[in-house]
Structures are given as structure tokens and as C-alpha cells.
Amino acid sequence: MFAAPAHLPRFTPQEYFAWEEHQEIKHEYFDGEVFAMSGRTVNHGRIGGRIFSLIDDLLSESDRCIALNSDVKIKIQASEKYVYPDASATCDERDRQTTQFISHPSLIVEVLSPSTVLAASAFA
Secondary structure (H helix, E strand, C coil), rough: EEEEECCCCCCCHHHHHHHHCCCCCCCCEEEEEEEEEEECCCCHHHHHHHHHHHHHHHHHHCCCCCEEEEECCCCCCCCCEEEECEEEEEEHHHHHHHHCEEEEEEEEEEECCCHHHHHHHHHH
16 A cells, blocks of 8 residues: 555544544554555455465464454554555464554565555655
8 A cells, every 4th residue: 555644634543543543544653653554455465465365374273363454554663654555464373452553463464556566665
């Protein structure tokens, strides 16, 4: 997905979580700034969905690990960034205690397209 600036005031992470609960579209958070997520193409959605399904099937027998789809945020540990990858998985017990995001993913999957590569380079 491509992130576009939402032209909103700066938020703390807690303000962002409370605000985003009432939004119709997803937003990513980068050090106080909020970016609206644009829609995906059909192919992007199909690929992301298939990858999530494969991961979920592989982890279905696991008591420790869970697969997550593109609706679950990940906190980037080295900064105050919260993003929505296309799929992810976690095996870390600490992630079972959270409800709004995970912090210790074992796997992050992002389906790349020209727009996501451009957006990612803007935030690197």
C-alpha cells in the first residue's frame, strides 16, 4: 500500500491508537506523523491473501506462533513507527499480551509494487 500524508497534527502513539479506532481507513504512524493508506490493487490483495493463507496453514498446529493479516500493526522497535505489512507472524509470548499491535514479529511480508517501493524509500 502507498502511504500519503494525512495533514493532521502530530500525535503521541496513544493518541494515534485512540484516533485511528474511529477512522474508516488505515493509517501508519511515523514518529508523530500519520499517513493514510491508499487502496491496494486486486493483484496486490490476492498475493498478500495467499501469502497469509500459506503462513496460517503452516502455523495452524503451533501453540506458540500465530499468523497475522494486513489488519494488524507492527511496532518497529528502533523507532516510534507503526506499520501494516501485508502479512506477518509472531512466536513471541509478549505479543500475546497486546491488542493493538505486535512488537516482536518472527516474519514480516510486504508485497512490493512500484508505489510501495517509492513509499518505503521515503521513510527509510
